Ligand SMILES: Nc1ncnc2c1ncn2[C@@H]1O[C@H](COP(=O)(O)OP(=O)(O)OP(=O)(O)O)[C@@H](O)[C@H]1O
């Protein structure tokens with residue numbers, strides 16, 4: 001090798017910072033905002049749009065009146081300036097949140113139920129928390145029912161015991177035969193509910209809260225109530241439907257397919273009208289099934305049908321090898337679904353499930369069409385049509401949008417976090 | 428070439444297949460299969476692609492259903508009775524070409540899941556067994572990792588350990604090395620050789636002829652869904668009888 005080809009470094013080069021134009025903010029601005037003439041023009045147009053919106057909205061916000069009795073008082077206070085009349089939110093706050101019929105002395109009940117809801121959801125949403133908390137999650141639905149609807153606590157206790165009996169019976173007999181276990185637990189629970197019904201009737205005033213009828217529920221509380229229950233019930237139902245659709249048993253498969261396709265083929269609003277008017281005909285005439293319950297059934301079915309399709313996608317994304325490996329180490333159907341297939345399929349389905357469920361949460365506002373007074377129903381009805389607050393659209397609907405945005409955005413952030421948590425199979 | 432394993436074969440029957448037939452729709456995949464495997468036998472199955480090798484060994488643990496004939500594994504006949512099938516599957520281990528580990532579970536959980544839930548072994552004991560077998564396949568230090576973090580060869584060894592944790596009496600291998608890079612093939616084959624030395628009954632679909640010579644006590648050649656020839660490895664490789672076998676051997680050993 002010739003001499004000028006060989007080279008030995010005497011001194012190592014120390015690290016230097018890149019030239020100014022390739023550093024920090026300058027680099028970022030150049031690369032992202034002004035990389036070409038077209039981009040530069042777009043940047044200026046966007047900046048101008050953002051600027052004009054801000055200039056228009058900021059004074060409207062800052063001049064906002066928070067303290068007034070009527071919209072006219074607002075205008076008087078504003079004195080010709082442009083400004084929002086947030087006073088309506090202040091004055092009608094209880095109505096926006098609880099509806100206009102929920103007794104104001106009882107507001108603590110839905111408040112407490114909401115706080116407890118967070119406690120009950122925590123162990124389900126965060127797997128790190130101690131598993132014992134799940135016991136509270138199991139009790140919560142019954143507790144919440146008592147808090148929100150009132151009546152004797154015995155009703156809830158009796159319902160809970162019936163479910164507990166059913167679970168115990170199922171556990172006891174499930175090793176013999178699935179169908180037998182389900183049958184026995186259903187019978188046992190119903191027998192208990194009949195007995196429990198008499199006991200409750202005899203002690204109707206035991207630890208009793210003031211009864212609030214379903215038609216008196218309203219405001220955002222109603223949205224939250226419908227949304228939470230419908231989503232919580234529809235996820236297991238959707239999973240069951242998806243598994244049923246894959247089932248080797250033709251009748252089960254057929255029922256699931258027809259159910260899913262039918263529900264998906266009908267607009268939710270139609271189902272709600274059905275719930276409002278027609279569903280009552282299917283129940284025995286003297287049992288007046290609660291309107292909220294009917295709406296809940298429809299929303300649950302609707303959401304479940306969509307979730308079923310999302311989960312089916314997740315199931316289809318798994319390789320056949322996973323099913324075979326689960327079979328080959330001797331897991332039975334339930335075990336292989338529970339430990340192998342569903343954890344993976346559901347993980348894939350999380351974005352879809354959240355997408356559908358956030359949609360459902362927002363679609364609870366559709367009940368305003370069948371004259372239930374949820375948040376939007378309250379705004380469109382009692383508040384906007386009152387002479388006091390005629391015409392304050394922006395403030396009210398803006399507030400409704402903000403409330404829904406906060407809830408839905410948190411749900412979607414949570415789902416992204418969960419996806420990252422479950423990210424174990426990165427290569 | 429490594430030395431040939433000399434191992435006892437008992438005359439107790441582990442698997443007995445009698446005039447078994449299988450169709451996929453109207454396609455006759457397996458035709459009149461007769462095969463008896465004694466306990467402790469190491470059988471290598473080879474044959475051209477599509478000849479039904481995988482289907483045959485998948486029938487043995489009922490991953491595929493056969494339509495006529497008999498399969499008796501460990502004294503239990505495979506019928507559509509789900510109880511029999513689950514019992515046989517827990518007695519028969521299987522390793523797949525693509526490993527099929529459970530990506531959402533750690534290596535240790537992969538190995539303990541079935542012992543805990545199928546065999547109802549206490550968790551602690553199952554974990555000890557799992558560590559024992561992970562040591563046997565020489566990767567105890569990976570126990571807390573996830574399958575996605577392991578190399579192909581390591582994954583396949585975990586898959587073997589996962590099967591062994593059920594303490595199976597028979598092991599089936601479906602081309603366990605054909606998805607691996609050459610340098611990883613050896614580590615998997617070594618594990619399988621050790622298993623053979625321990626007296627495991629094995630049926631192995633593979634094209635690793637060195638492995639067949641060293642470990643197998645019988646080589647089965649399949650073509651068109653039939654067993655065309657079976658013989659001891661020496662005889663099979665040096666003195667094949669059927670023309671199809673000769674053609675096949677010349678193709679895979681030829682170059
Ligand atoms: N589920 C199935 N449905 C229909 N045909 C199938 C199915 N599985 C396999 N076959 C067909 O059965 C034949 C035998 O398949 P098999 O997988 O047993 O072959 P093989 O001998 O293992 O081949 P290879 O060496 O490529 O793995 C092939 O022709 C294949 O196309």
Ligand SMILES: [Mg+2]
Pocket residue numbers: 480481482601602
């Ligand atoms: Mg194959």
